[in-house]
Amino acid sequence: MVSNTEVVKKEHRERRERRLIDYFTFNTDHKVIGIQYLVTSFLFYFIGGAFAEAMRTELATPNPDFLSPELYNQMFTLHGTIMIFLWIVPAGAAFANYLIPLMIGAEDMAFPRLNAVAFWLLPPGGLLLIASLLVGAPQAGWTSYPPLSLMTGKWGQEMWILSILLLGTSSILGAINFATTILKMRIKDMDLHSMPLFCWSMLATSALILLSTPVLASALILLSFDLIAGTSFFNPAGGGDPVVYQHLFWFYSHPAVYIMILPFFGVISEVIPVHSRKPIFGYRAIAYSSLAISFLGLIVWAHHMFTSGTPGWLRMFFMATTMLVAVPTGIKVFSWCATMWGGKISLNTPMLFAIGFVSSFLIGGLTGVMLASVPFDIHVHDTYFVVGHFHYVLFGGSALALFAGFYHWFPKMTGKNYNETLGRLHFILTFLGFNITFMPMHQLGLMGMNRRIALYDPSFQPLNLISTAGAYLLAISTIPFIINVVWSLLKGTKAERNPWNALTLEWQTASPPVMENFEEEPILWSGPYDYGIDTSPEATAQSVEEMLADVASK
Amino acid sequence: MTTTTIESQVALEAKGRHHHHPDHRLFGLILFLVAEGMIFFGLFSAYLIYFATIPQWPFGIELDLFLPSINTLILISSSFVMHQGQRAIKKDDVRGLQFWFSLTAIMGIIFLLGQGYEYTHAGFGLTDNLFASCFYVLTGFHGLHVTAGLLFIFATLWRSFIPGHYSKERHFGVEASELYWHFVDVVWIVLFTLVYLLPLTR
Ligand code: HEM
Numbered sequence: 001m002v003s004n005t006e007v008v009k010k011e012h013r014e015r016r017e018r019r020l021i022d023y024f025t026f027n028t029d030h031k032v033i034g035i036q037y038l039v040t041s042f043l044f045y046f047i048g049g050a051f052a053e054a055m056r057t058e059l060a061t062p063n064p065d066f067l068s069p070e071l072y073n074q075m076f077t078l079h080g081t082i083m084i085f086l087w088i089v090p091a092g093a094a095f096a097n098y099l100i101p102l103m104i105g106a107e108d109m110a111f112p113r114l115n116a117v118a119f120w121l122l123p124p125g126g127l128l129l130i131a132s133l134l135v136g137a138p139q140a141g142w143t144s145y146p147p148l149s150l151m152t153g154k155w156g157q158e159m160w161i162l163s164i165l166l167l168g169t170s171s172i173l174g175a176i177n178f179a180t181t182i183l184k185m186r187i188k189d190m191d192l193h194s195m196p197l198f199c200w201s202m203l204a205t206s207a208l209i210l211l212s213t214p215v216l217a218s219a220l221i222l223l224s225f226d227l228i229a230g231t232s233f234f235n236p237a238g239g240g241d242p243v244v245y246q247h248l249f250w251f252y253s254h255p256a257v258y259i260m261i262l263p264f265f266g267v268i269s270e271v272i273p274v275h276s277r278k279p280i281f282g283y284r285a286i287a288y289s290s291l292a293i294s295f296l297g298l299i300v301w302a303h304h305m306f307t308s309g310t311p312g313w314l315r316m317f318f319m320a321t322t323m324l325v326a327v328p329t330g331i332k333v334f335s336w337c338a339t340m341w342g343g344k345i346s347l348n349t350p351m352l353f354a355i356g357f358v359s360s361f362l363i364g365g366l367t368g369v370m371l372a373s374v375p376f377d378i379h380v381h382d383t384y385f386v387v388g389h390f391h392y393v394l395f396g397g398s399a400l401a402l403f404a405g406f407y408h409w410f411p412k413m414t415g416k417n418y419n420e421t422l423g424r425l426h427f428i429l430t431f432l433g434f435n436i437t438f439m440p441m442h443q444l445g446l447m448g449m450n451r452r453i454a455l456y457d458p459s460f461q462p463l464n465l466i467s468t469a470g471a472y473l474l475a476i477s478t479i480p481f482i483i484n485v486v487w488s489l490l491k492g493t494k495a496e497r498n499p500w501n502a503l504t505l506e507w508q509t510a511s512p513p514v515m516e517n518f519e520e521e522p523i524l525w526s527g528p529y530d531y532g533i534d535t536s537p538e539a540t541a542q543s544v545e546e547m548l549a550d551v552a553s554k
Numbered sequence: 555m556t557t558t559t560i561e562s563q564v565a566l567e568a569k570g571r572h573h574h575h576p577d578h579r580l581f582g583l584i585l586f587l588v589a590e591g592m593i594f595f596g597l598f599s600a601y602l603i604y605f606a607t608i609p610q611w612p613f614g615i616e617l618d619l620f621l622p623s624i625n626t627l628i629l630i631s632s633s634f635v636m637h638q639g640q641r642a643i644k645k646d647d648v649r650g651l652q653f654w655f656s657l658t659a660i661m662g663i664i665f666l667l668g669q670g671y672e673y674t675h676a677g678f679g680l681t682d683n684l685f686a687s688c689f690y691v692l693t694g695f696h697g698l699h700v701t702a703g704l705l706f707i708f709a710t711l712w713r714s715f716i717p718g719h720y721s722k723e724r725h726f727g728v729e730a731s732e733l734y735w736h737f738v739d740v741v742w743i744v745l746f747t748l749v750y751l752l753p754l755t756r
């Protein structure tokens with residue numbers, strides 16, 4: 001047994017200042033890992049975004065003149081894969097890593113070393129994917145359906161598979177950490193029902209990751225055998241069945257859309273009450289609806305296969321379950337609106353992005369219900385209507401909420417205030433660019449334009465031009481964002497401990513938080529969202545408490 | 555609310571700043587095994603779809619049942635053998651732990667050798683037909699897990715030679731490797747039923 005004093009001494013040695021180099025090494029501090037995830041994911045966002053701009057440039061004209069059709073195929077495959085596996089999913093993990101221990105008053109994650117391993121699987125996975133360009137990148141889309149994926153370049157496809165296996169493993173290891181930390185490491189007085197809603201949403205996300213991501217691995221293992229060893233699990237030429245791949249793939253990939261959106265539901269549930277100065281409406285409704293979404297998310301996958309020869313009765317089942325998902329999702333949207341209703345809303349950047357999120361996500365959700373209905377889906381399957389739909393969910397939903405969270409916790413993470421004017425400019429350009437890019441796609445789809453094509457009928461050109469213009473506006477929108485981040489990091493004013501007067505525990509410590517998160521044991525003195533409710537009539541002389549009492553009266 | 559404040563104050567004083575949280579590694583391992591189980595779930599589902607939709611399954615292949623049945627018995631009993639090791643360490647008996655774990659490892663190795671023998675004498679190859687592919691991939695993937703389990707056991711044995719490493723109170727490595735081994739065992743039972751027994755119904 002190591003003696004007590006030795007332990008204390010060791011901790012003193014470790015209690016040093018954060019150095020820049022820490023962010024480039026195998027570090028086990030969850031805050032470092034959170035930032036590592038965030039920065040890495042944003043780097044990939046810019047790469048994936050550049051591919052998208054190339055695609056939109058190609059689509060400005062009906063003929064494939066800017067990119068060859070093969071290159072176009074590679075672009076959308078890499079774009080989709082990067083945006084999902086290297087941007088949104090790791091960005092969710094970034095917030096989870098940074099925030100969960102702080103929100104529940106812990107010093108770190110349950111398994112810090114595993115956490116670092118999970119992060120360090122990400123860069124190799126991403127580089128492997130990008131490196132596939134050297135041997136001819138995969139062309140079968142982010143879904144990689146066989147037999148197509150078995151016919152378009154063996155090694156590019158195999159690199160794609162290996163990359164996804166790495167990224168999936170990373171995500172599973174992360175989920176183990178999140179779930180264990182949330183369930184087992186809350187400070188003493190915090191029961192499940194007094195944790196911030198972000199933790200609830202990460203609990204639901206982790207459950208989904210643990211149950212569904214491995215099934216993707218099984219699909220990819222079998223696909224690899226078909227590709228490299230010449231088996232025919234999915235190859236009809238050798239007696240295999242491509243539909244089996246589709247089932248396995250979508251058993252993961254439908255839940256994957258919730259893996260991509262649930263963390264950001266959590267972010268929004270934090271941002272909206274703080275900037276509306278009102279208690280969240282329907283805490284339990286929001287918390288349980290996350291769990292309901294996870295559960296339903298596991299039994300809707302075949303709605304992607306309505307045109308794959310799925311029998312009628314089965315289509316009925318999946319149509320019904322899919323439409324049911326709208327119920328818990330609607331509950332959330334309703335609760336967010338009700339939280340804002342009558343609140344003292346400050347229209348700062350995080351709140352603007354949050355409002356942008358609610359409105360765009362609503363549209364994406366409604367087109368989702370349209371697609372769930374079999375007779376409609378049969379007509380628009382694989383058209384731009386689908387592309388429009390999922391960008392409203394992924395970009396309008398996840399990405400806008402990601403930015404909301406980014407600005408909301410920027411002072412906490414960096415210790416610097418960002419520039420509000422630039423932030424608002426970023427929002428306006430993004431929101432306009434986003435709608436101009438993706439709204440016309442719905443109409444294009446209804447007119448019959450197929451997705452995943454570089455060459456299209458000239459009658460589709462006008463709407464495509466609008467969409468391309470929007471995409472350029474989106475590219476421009478990142479300029480104020482980047483300037484804002486760089487400028488604030490270098491020259492920004494010092495952020496206070498609690499600039500938003502928020503109640504969750506991460507605001508009880510310094511900005512940025514000290515090495516092991518809290519100088520003094522954090523105190524759970526109110527619920528996470530008790531804004532405008534005077535919870536502490538007798539203010540004591542405690543410094544943190546004084547500050548908090550101040551918050552409550554605002 | 556004030557009561558909770560006081561409670562946490564009291565707790566604060568009682569614990570001091572640096573409380574070290576209890577060991578959650580077993581919980582983490584269980585979550586990991588859930589994920590591992592889902593990989594097998596995916597593979598088994600694929601197998602079951604083929605079984606249900608392809609009438610000529612298993613394409614005329616008749617697996618020899620004798621050796622695999624013995625192998626199954628060995629693997630299942632090895633789980634019980636291994637449990638003796640944990641019981642030993644709960645009585646602070648490191649020697650016992652080492653004995654029972656070594657025995658388990660030997661049984662695991664026999665299982666793998668048996669499987670290797672089966673592969674070389676199967677009379678069909680990986681790409682011959684869909685059943686053959688399923689057979690090799692499923693048993694092979696399981697064999698990989700047996701290998702991982704063996705490495706786990708060896709690591710535990712290795713550490714058990716460090717004096718005082720495992721004791722009555724502290725023996726996470728023992729519990730973890732045992733849990734993993736049981737998992738590999740249970741998967742095998744399902745696999746054996748699906749791959750060896752189910753085709754007999756045709
Ligand atoms: C930066 C602005 C973006 C633009 C201009 C853009 C543009 C496009 C376009 C034009 C396609 C259709 C390709 C085709 O079917 O021919 C596409 C596909 C896709 N996008 Fe985006 N996108 C953007 C952002 C995002 C984001 C943020 C995500 C996800 C988080 C995303 C995920 C996807 C996915 C999954 C596909 C499907 C790829 C495939 O068909 O395999 N995109 N994008």
Ligand SMILES: [Cu+2]
Pocket residue numbers: 253254257300301303304
């Ligand atoms: Cu879906």
